[in-house]
Amino acid sequence: MKLFQFRHSPFCEKVRLLLSAKSVSYAVEEVTPGLGQVDLFRRSGQRQVPVLQDGDELVVGSVAIGRYLEKAVAEPALLPSNAQDRARALLWENWADTTMAHGARMALLQAVSQDNELRRALLPVATPSLLRDLLGAFPGEVMAGVSQLLTHGGSQQLKQALEHLTVLTADGGPLIGEHYSVADLAIGAQLYGLRFPHCAGAELAGAGVPGIGDHPLFEPLFAWRDQLYQAVGRVTPSPVQDSQPSA
Ligand SMILES: N[C@@H](CCC(=O)N[C@@H](CS)C(=O)NCC(=O)O)C(=O)O
Incomplete structure (x- = not known):
């Protein structure tokens, strides 16, 4: 998986925490504010980070990424079953x-x-x-x-x-x-x-x-x-x- 990020964005940090908790190894691509976001828009149809790429799939935003990871990697569960x-x-x-x-x-x-x-x-x-x-x-x-x-x-x-x-x-x-x-x-x-x-x-x-x-x-x-x-x-x-x- 690859994470498109701003290194010091708390929402990107949230995704890095989710990936660590799920023990998923990943690469990062640092998005340059401005120019890099134009490229991100081309890829994902919007300009904000975090965006997670898994093969051909692009998942936008920390909440959607959290739900995606929960399905892709069941353990440990980060959403309580109760x-x-x-x-x-x-x-x-x-x-x-x-x-x-x-x-x-x-x-x-x-x-x-x-x-x-x-x-x-x-x-x-x-x-x-x-x-x-x-x-x-x-x-x-x-x-x-x-x-x-x-x-x-x-x-x-x-x-x-x-x-x-x-x-x-x-x-x-x-x-x-x-x-x-x-x-x-x-x-x-x-x-x-x-x-x-x-x-x-x-x-x-x-x-x-x-x-x-x-x-x-x-x-x-x-x-x-x-x-x-x-x-x-x-x-x-x-x-x-x-x-x-x-x-
Ligand atoms: N609700 C989104 C928030 C994402 C967000 O606010 N991203 C900021 C960085 S912290 C961003 O990409 N800002 C650049 C822009 O809006 O152009 C999430 O949960 O991921």
């Missing part, structure tokens, strides 16, 4: 992919707007080094408008949700029942940019959103996330292959 638990898992996944994803994206954007180093480290791997350096050197004011994106209320809402998650994961185990499910993977993935895990690479590991990624209150939540990563075998950095748009 109907009530399955409904819970799907609701959690939907919340993580929408409300949590929005809050986490805004919080990371705000952090990036105030931190040149973080901005440089997050640029696509395919970006030529000169451009990378130039963009990294952008003065804070250029990005200052972004700071308005996450209102105080939005930031409080995210922190409150993370406090609830910290309570719900306090025993260190799965959110639902005895086994990890799409609920844990979807939430773990959206924690990605709040405090980058080891597999994000040496430049980013441990960095993230000040006041969240480094706050003692959320330490047990990130410890839970790291335990989840260990359990599904997502411990090494993803392979990176630059996109090569076809002619």
Whole structure:
């Protein structure tokens, strides 16, 4: 299988977690924002990542990919067999992919707007080094408008949700029942940019959103996330292959 990805997209991280949990080996193709997306559109009829290719089949979006993998590789099951638990898992996944994803994206954007180093480290791997350096050197004011994106209320809402998650994961185990499910993977993935895990690479590991990624209150939540990563075998950095748009 091949994953078309942006390396630091939490939805791509969700798919990498799903693939790791299912012990599926895969190649990645790093999609260059802009040009690479034109190529992706040609292939898949839309421009967003993640897209998973399995032979002739293209599956678009983390939810569809999750359902596809569940059919293709039955074990371990990531959707609980019990109907009530399955409904819970799907609701959690939907919340993580929408409300949590929005809050986490805004919080990371705000952090990036105030931190040149973080901005440089997050640029696509395919970006030529000169451009990378130039963009990294952008003065804070250029990005200052972004700071308005996450209102105080939005930031409080995210922190409150993370406090609830910290309570719900306090025993260190799965959110639902005895086994990890799409609920844990979807939430773990959206924690990605709040405090980058080891597999994000040496430049980013441990960095993230000040006041969240480094706050003692959320330490047990990130410890839970790291335990989840260990359990599904997502411990090494993803392979990176630059996109090569076809002619
Ligand atoms: N609901 C989708 C979200 C995918 C998504 O938001 N992808 C972003 C990267 S995080 C993207 O491709 N953005 C580029 C664009 O919209 O042009 C999923 O679950 O996969």
